[in-house]
Amino acid sequence: xxxxxxxxxxxxxxxxxxxxxxxxxxxxxxxxxxxxxxxxxxxxxxxxxxxxxxxxxxxxxxxxxxxxxxxxxxxxxxxxxxxxxxxxxxxxxxxxxxxxxxxxxxx
Amino acid sequence: xxxxxxxxxxxxxxxxxxxxxxxxxxxxxxxxxxxxxxxxxxxxxxxxxxxxxxxxxxxxxxxxxxxxxxxxxxxxxxxxxxxxxxxxxxxxxxxxxxxxxxxxxxxxxxxxxxxxxxxxxxxxxxxxxxxxxxxxxxxxxxxxxxxxxxxxxxxxxxxxxxxx
Numbered sequence: 001x002x003x004x005x006x007x008x009x010x011x012x013x014x015x016x017x018x019x020x021x022x023x024x025x026x027x028x029x030x031x032x033x034x035x036x037x038x039x040x041x042x043x044x045x046x047x048x049x050x051x052x053x054x055x056x057x058x059x060x061x062x063x064x065x066x067x068x069x070x071x072x073x074x075x076x077x078x079x080x081x082x083x084x085x086x087x088x089x090x091x092x093x094x095x096x097x098x099x100x101x102x103x104x105x106x107x
Numbered sequence: 108x109x110x111x112x113x114x115x116x117x118x119x120x121x122x123x124x125x126x127x128x129x130x131x132x133x134x135x136x137x138x139x140x141x142x143x144x145x146x147x148x149x150x151x152x153x154x155x156x157x158x159x160x161x162x163x164x165x166x167x168x169x170x171x172x173x174x175x176x177x178x179x180x181x182x183x184x185x186x187x188x189x190x191x192x193x194x195x196x197x198x199x200x201x202x203x204x205x206x207x208x209x210x211x212x213x214x215x216x217x218x219x220x221x222x223x224x225x226x227x228x229x230x231x232x233x234x235x236x237x238x239x240x241x242x243x244x245x246x247x248x249x250x251x252x253x254x255x256x257x258x259x260x261x262x263x264x265x266x267x268x269x270x271x
Contacts, residue, residue, distance in 0.1 A: 057111035060118045073122055077129025084130075085137025092142060093150035094248075100147045101172065102222055102249045103180050 151229075154244075155237040164232040172225045179218040186211045222249065 026032075059065055143149040148169060152162055190211055193204035200208075226245040230238035 053109065053111040053115065057114040061114065069122065070125055073126040074129045077126045078133040081130040081133025081135075082137040085134040085139075086141050088134070089138045089141035090150070090153065092138075093153065096147055097150045098248060101169070101176065101225065102245075103176070103183075103218075 151241075155233055155241055157233065157237070161232060161234075165229055168225065168228055168232065175221060176218075176225075179214070179221060183211065183214050183218060186214055219249075 060069075141153075148162065148165060151157060151165060157165065186207065190204060190207040193201065193207045197204070223246070226242055226249075230242040230245075232238075233241055
């Protein structure tokens with residue numbers, strides 16, 4: 001019986017190929033394939049921007065960087081605030097002195 | 108929206124809040140610490156770096172000047188009332204109103220001269236360099252505004268005073 005199932009048998013091979021059912025292609029199959037190939041090969045304009053944003057986001061999420069930035073912001077805000085507060089106090093003091101020694105009608 | 112963009116925008120907002128909070132708090136604290144309520148001469152001490160002896164002399168001059176200034180202010184206020192009465196109900200500047208205006212101007216000039224005299228005396232109690240600076244600053248603050256007004260008026264009216 002084994003001799004009857006020889007895979008190299010040409011006649012059997014032809015019969016098997018003829019018996020295989022090939023499914024019908026979906027509509028506009030070829031066009032869609034080419035479109036997908038073109039999309040894959042086309043350069044993505046925002047790809048570099050996205051990677052840059054990702055890198056920056058990763059940087060700001062690093063604890064050491066975040067801590068240093070917060071410290072810097074607090075110190076800068078405090079220095080500017082003290083300077084401006086001093087200036088306002090000085091202007092108030094000057095206005096108070098002027099109001100006493102130089103009445104408004106003379107200025 | 109992109110996740111990275113959301114993170115960056117959130118971080119930026121947080122940074123602004125941190126900086127703004129620190130600035131506002133420090134400014135408030137700085138202003139409160141450096142303000143000396145009730146001390147009219149605090150500016151002189153701070154600005155011209157006066158010591159206790161110099162401040163005592165300034166204080167004495169200041170206390171002597173205040174009653175004179177108050178009396179002059181009362182005279183000016185009374186004269187302004189007289190001007191208003193003279194102008195009340197008239198459609199033109201009558202001779203009485205003109206006379207009252209002239210008297211008011213004379214009183215103001217007298218008061219201004221008295222004030223400048225006081226500034227000069229105060230400046231003489233300070234170290235020379237500080238005294239000069241004080242006098243220049245007070246003249247700028249009290250007389251400068253008139254000059255600015257006159258300059259702006261002459262500019263806006265198209266007047267130019269040419270020297271012959």
